[in-house]
Amino acid sequence: MNHPDAPLKVEDLSAFYGDMRAVADVSMSFAPRNVTALMGPSGCGKTTLLRCLNRIHEIAPGARTEGTVLLDGEDVYDSEMSVIELRRRVGMVFQRPNPFPTMSIFGNVVSGLSRSVPKNDKAAAAEKALRSAALWDEVKDKLGRPATALSGGQQQRLCIARALAVEPEVLLMDEPTSSLDPISTLSIEELMTKLAEHYTIVVVTHNMQQAARVSRYAAFMLADETRAGRLVEMDETSKMFTKPSDRRTEDYITGRFG
Amino acid sequence: MFLIAIYAASGFFVLLVLLLFASLVKGSWPALAAFGAKFLWTSEWNPVTEQFGALPLIFGTVVSSTIAIVLAGLVGILAAAYLAEFAPRWLARPLSFVIELLAAVPSVVFGLWGLFVLAPFVRVALAPSLQHAFGFLPIFSGPISTGTNMLTAGLILALMILPTVTAISREVIVAIAQDLREASMSLGATKWETVSRVVIPAARVGIFGAIVLALGRAIGETIATTMVIGNKPVIAASLFAPSYTLASVIANEFTEANGDVYIGALLELGLLLFLVSFIVNGLARLLLFTVLKGDRA
Ligand SMILES: Nc1ncnc2c1ncn2[C@@H]1O[C@H](COP(=O)(O)OP(=O)(O)OP(=O)(O)O)[C@@H](O)[C@H]1O
Numbered sequence: 026m027n028h029p030d031a032p033l034k035v036e037d038l039s040a041f042y043g044d045m046r047a048v049a050d051v052s053m054s055f056a057p058r059n060v061t062a063l064m065g066p067s068g069c070g071k072t073t074l075l076r077c078l079n080r081i082h083e084i085a086p087g088a089r090t091e092g093t094v095l096l097d098g099e100d101v102y103d104s105e106m107s108v109i110e111l112r113r114r115v116g117m118v119f120q121r122p123n124p125f126p127t128m129s130i131f132g133n134v135v136s137g138l139s140r141s142v143p144k145n146d147k148a149a150a151a152e153k154a155l156r157s158a159a160l161w162d163e164v165k166d167k168l169g170r171p172a173t174a175l176s177g178g179q180q181q182r183l184c185i186a187r188a189l190a191v192e193p194e195v196l197l198m199d200e201p202t203s204s205l206d207p208i209s210t211l212s213i214e215e216l217m218t219k220l221a222e223h224y225t226i227v228v229v230t231h232n233m234q235q236a237a238r239v240s241r242y243a244a245f246m247l248a249d250e251t252r253a254g255r256l257v258e259m260d261e262t263s264k265m266f267t268k269p270s271d272r273r274t275e276d277y278i279t280g281r282f283g
Numbered sequence: 284m285f286l287i288a289i290y291a292a293s294g295f296f297v298l299l300v301l302l303l304f305a306s307l308v309k310g311s312w313p314a315l316a317a318f319g320a321k322f323l324w325t326s327e328w329n330p331v332t333e334q335f336g337a338l339p340l341i342f343g344t345v346v347s348s349t350i351a352i353v354l355a356g357l358v359g360i361l362a363a364a365y366l367a368e369f370a371p372r373w374l375a376r377p378l379s380f381v382i383e384l385l386a387a388v389p390s391v392v393f394g395l396w397g398l399f400v401l402a403p404f405v406r407v408a409l410a411p412s413l414q415h416a417f418g419f420l421p422i423f424s425g426p427i428s429t430g431t432n433m434l435t436a437g438l439i440l441a442l443m444i445l446p447t448v449t450a451i452s453r454e455v456i457v458a459i460a461q462d463l464r465e466a467s468m469s470l471g472a473t474k475w476e477t478v479s480r481v482v483i484p485a486a487r488v489g490i491f492g493a494i495v496l497a498l499g500r501a502i503g504e505t506i507a508t509t510m511v512i513g514n515k516p517v518i519a520a521s522l523f524a525p526s527y528t529l530a531s532v533i534a535n536e537f538t539e540a541n542g543d544v545y546i547g548a549l550l551e552l553g554l555l556l557f558l559v560s561f562i563v564n565g566l567a568r569l570l571l572f573t574v575l576k577g578d579r580a
């Protein structure tokens with residue numbers, strides 16, 4: 026899949042943990058203001074690939090990458106690129122809701138903002154982010170309460186608000202609903218659809234119904250015999266679920282393995 | 284069968300603690316009867332006239348432990364954060380190992396080192412330069428006649444409890460979930476911002492537990508303190524003056540104590556130490572238990 030106007034592109038990307046290659050030669054691009062789903066069986070390198078996009082991968086001991094990741098045409102692994110700047114432009118939401126436990130709801134939302142931002146601006150930014158994350162109405166009267174007092178689904182939306190508050194262009198989500206109940210899952214899925222109007226979203230999911238519901242494009246990955254994850258195919262989600270071009274994709278989708 | 288053995292053993296220990304407490308109360312009865320609560324806030328400690336007030340000893344214990352806990356707390360938390368978050372692996376492992384070894388050094392060895400190395404250093408170098416720079420503060424004023432004083436005792440105690448603070452704080456920091464660090468870094472925070480704003484605050488209960496546990500050790504430390512504190516039951520503002528602690532009075536005087544009141548007074552000091560250590564250690568273990576889920580405390 027090649028989107029000429031993609032804000033985020035990956036070219037021949039390989040990712041390593043020590044000597045072990047977890048992602049091999051992946052090239053793909055992510056359509057602007059759309060949701061792209063990364064699918065594949067456990068251990069095929071989805072999380073690793075996602076974590077290369079904001080360079081969180083490199084904080085694991087012995088982790089490194091080869092190849093190119095382009096954000097608006099700039100190589101994010103270039104020495105000119107500030108990793109801090111990159112991470113502010115490419116936000117991330119994790120598998121398990123992980124609000125900062127010692128901070129209030131408000132403190133969590135503004136935790137990515139610079140300390141020099143005036144208080145009023147912080148309040149405005151927090152409200153905007155919480156509204157975008159569809160959480161404002163539920164928490165507007167208790168912004169000072171500890172974030173850990175929220176339900177799991179609310180905590181995950183708080184984490185989304187926290188990522189949105191720094192105004193990223195891209196949002197990376199690693200199985201954001203896998204620890205949530207069905208109702209909370211539904212509300213996060215609705216939210217993703219809405220956020221895709223403004224943000225380029227990449228979501229890892231194990232759940233094929235979820236991929237079908239939220240994503241416009243989908244990529245299918247599989248680990249090869251050396252356990253290195255490779256891209257099998259990438260297409261519009263609807264096409265991938267109806268007429269996949271690769272046998273292995275079809276086998277996975279129809280539940281024959283994975 | 285096994286369960287019965289466990290219950291019997293725990294029952295036995297509870298009984299032992301109660302017995303210890305009871306015999307301390309019984310032994311100190313002559314002093315309790317003679318001085319009552321006045322024992323806690325009068326300053327005369329005089330075996331000749333049989334006047335016993337523990338205030339200078341309480342003062343010496345509190346001040347020396349406070350110096351120790353402030354210094355060891357600051358250094359220990361920084362060291363723990365460094366070991367857990369910043370040091371490369373090849374350095375962190377041997378360094379943690381050495382720090383834990385330091386905890387195993389017998390306190391009499393610390394005392395010897397304190398007496399022959401640290402005390403002279405305090406007298407000729409550290410105390411004069413502190414006085415030169417901060418002499419306007421009462422705690423750094425007054426004559427520097429000896430190296431065995433409150434400051435030296437505080438420093439030795441700090442050194443002795445540093446391994447406890449560092450090792451346990453390190454453990455607590457390491458136990459903080461990795462995805463909190465990643466969440467912070469993914470917002471563009473630097474490593475240092477992540478550690479200072481997210482990781483250490485998340486570990487604060489456990490770190491506090493480590494500090495309270497170390498405080499318990501400082502309060503009860505006997506032989507090293509006795510060797511370097513000067514052993515004079517006086518209350519002085521200056522840290523350069525000698526002092527005395529609850530534990531070191533007992534260690535120094537129990538062999539020569541005669542008469543029910545004198546022995547009772549020493550046992551009453553023991554009772555005081557017993558109660559304080561019991562409370563401080565109980566609190567520390569409770570805090571650490573909730574944080575480390577019981578796998579250490
Ligand atoms: N920190 C790490 N150190 C070493 N190897 C790792 C590490 N994280 C992942 N791996 C390995 O890299 C490979 C890819 O893992 P990754 O987590 O990217 O898979 P995934 O597709 O996200 O799987 P899942 O669906 O189970 O989340 C696996 O073989 C895994 O064992």
Ligand SMILES: [Mg+2]
Pocket residue numbers: 071072073199229
């Ligand atoms: Mg994963």
